[in-house]
Amino acid sequence: MKLLKLVPDNTNIGFVKLRHWAFALTALLTVLAVGATFYKGLNLGVDFVGGLMIEAKFETPPQTDKVRTVIDRLGVGDGSLQQFGDPKTVQIRLPLPEQGGAGAANAIVEKARKAMTAEFPGVTFSRYDTVSGKVSGELIQNGVLAVMLAVIGIAIFSWFRYEWQFGVSTFVAIMHDVLMTLGFFAITQLEFDLNIVAAVLTIVGYSINDKMVIDDRIRENMRKYRKMDMKSLIDLSVNETLPRTVMTSVTVLLALGALLLLGGHVLRGFTAAMMLGIIVGTYSSVYVSSSLLISLGLSPATAEKKASKVNIAAQAERMGPRDDGARP
């Protein structure tokens, strides 16, 4: 049987040469994403803005206008409707009453239920969330804090583990991934809720994974080919790891694709965010973070200094019988 190879053997693509184009494109896309986030804003779910959300499932796909009229007639404030992939399911969002606490929220839900049942017999209410302004403020704070801590924590890890250039390049690439994801949510206006924060953190984790693998190879090659100049060394490392980068991204995308198509509407935004993040993360691993090392002035000398200081044992092992010049 002939085995599948997505990336041919011994590729030799000059990624480093492309870096100025890549940087320009990356900067442009990032600016666009940030601009979209500020200009269009995120469609924040009740988790983050507070309020009341009712999910109604109809027997037949309802006319959205009619549902809107019913909700408007209730006179409980500005409602908004949202439809998912499933045309029978509609999400209704209402502001939380300012006074009266739980009782008042209950009353609104009750009113909405009655009116909807009268207008659309057979409708069921499959989910509802109420989040007070105070809690939503805390949730948003924790979400932002979690993402920031993750990015900074990982950057510090790669700084201590390798050289500071690795820390900075990873940090830049990951911020890019996060901002692109935000931009995607601003443009598509998909609902941004707590689950999406988990998705963003996962993207951060995955993207780091990717960059670590390449960084690790760069470091290995820096010790192996002491005389090679940085540009060809990085190209070599990225090319050597390219089959793995592509294979893994494809497998993860396959798994997520199944989830996107079949996983039900609740997870759709979550999965979409992750798929985008994987693609963006792979791009930034290959084109941005490793090439950035050159711009940051990484040289074999700096690496050797650190390596001999930190990791003498590992180096000694490498001096052993293994033939370093095996590559033709």
Added chain:
Amino acid sequence: MLNFPRWAVVAILLPLLIGIACAVPSFLPDTVVGQLPKFMQTRVNLGLDLSGGSHLLLEASTQDVAKQRIANMEEQVRTELRRGDTKIAIGDISSRDGKLSFMVRNPSQVDAAVERIRPLTQGAGLTGQRDFNVEVVNSSTIVITPTKAGIDNAVKGAMEVATEVIRKRIDEMGTREPTIQQQGDNRIVVQVPGLQDPRALKDLLGQTAKLEFKLVDVNANPAEVAQGRAPVGSEVLPYPTNPAGPPVIAVYRQVMVSGEDLTDAQQGYNQQGNEPIVNIRFNGAGGRKFGQVTSQNVNRPFAIILDGKVLSAPNINEPILGGSAQISGSFTVESANQLAIALRSGKLPVALTVVEERTVGPQLGADSIRAGLLASVIAVAAVAAFMFMSYGRFGMYANLAVAINVLVILGVMGILGATLTLPGIAGFVLTIGTAVDANVLIYERIREERRRGRGVVQAIEHGYKEASRTIFEANVTHAIAGGIMLALGSGPVKGFAIVLLIGIATSVFTAVTFTRLLVSRWVRAKRPTEIHI
């Protein structure tokens, strides 16, 4: 590197087998699992988004606690100063600005008044910390100010009690496995699976529980009482912890004193200081009523009843005057403390408001499980086919590792009693994708080493060795992200992080160690000179 001694094989396979065994109960129906011994009931809990149910976050107002505390103190001061031979007349009582102040009418009694109030302001613990400061202003006004520690203690106590009250009330609903947890300083999380309509739950949490004191009808015929029949004017009440045998007891219908008249209950020790007891304290009216009834019924038992159930039925050894009493019995510190909490939980000690509520209908939950399962199966199948097409025999080893990994994750979740949520399923699917990554790293490395002209065994050894370091580093960073999610995330984010973290730990083991075992056995058995990878 490819040699595995027998003990190593056992050390690799044993934890995997245990993990798989622990995953099995999650697939069995409830009735079967119920018959298993306790340590084998390692099932994954379904989160509310999968099982359907309600999640409520309740918040207590700290100011409310402080206010009530002042009001209680006022009541106690009134009772205390009115008691005994020398009554001390007071006036101008006010409890503004979080302080209690009053004037002693006869200035010569000020010192005596302070002396008598002092014991009331002592904290309940043995630390000697004061809950209130007592000051004399303008030589005739006494000001009582709660200390910071006092308020903190009060809030802590109030939350403990509120949690207990809520737990009792939810148990009354007969719901399956509710989760009630205190969160932070002044919040309580309530999760009730399978509950469709949280209105009932919210109504219940607003209800006041009823505490009553009644005399035990000692003349009732025990045989009739056991059958639920009581003499006229009496009633049979359940008494689950009755030391005298049957879990019922007959009491007179007339209420001696009710829970409204109780101001406090604390676990303490008797005068000898060795036997745990419960100290209860009544307000003025309650104390008088209690004194009267106990004077007339010395040597007879009375029953302490909560929500129609008798908690205990101590004997009245002597008239109990002065508004406070001790309940002795064969308590341990724990059971006395429990009784104290139960007595205090006559009513919610503080108003609770719902600040967050999430309800998922059972239908949606079932749909989500079905969709999640289907997606997982398809994902596994797609990834497995892809791995086989790319790496042949080695791909199948990786697939076997992934299949085992999925089961082991479920097993570990079962052991930890972790909860599987909808984002958790997404975590699963993602873990399947990334678990394969470790194998991809190894196999690509082996391919590379082969291209560089290394022999089969050397290439495999080198591939595993070099890739392992990368895998370790990559997974550490991944775990950092997961750990932060677990620490800071709430609800769905946490559910996702749990699966992710367990998956990271198990996948390194299955994808690296386990496949290495498989590969080494194959290589040693066949001694291939060429590998298809």
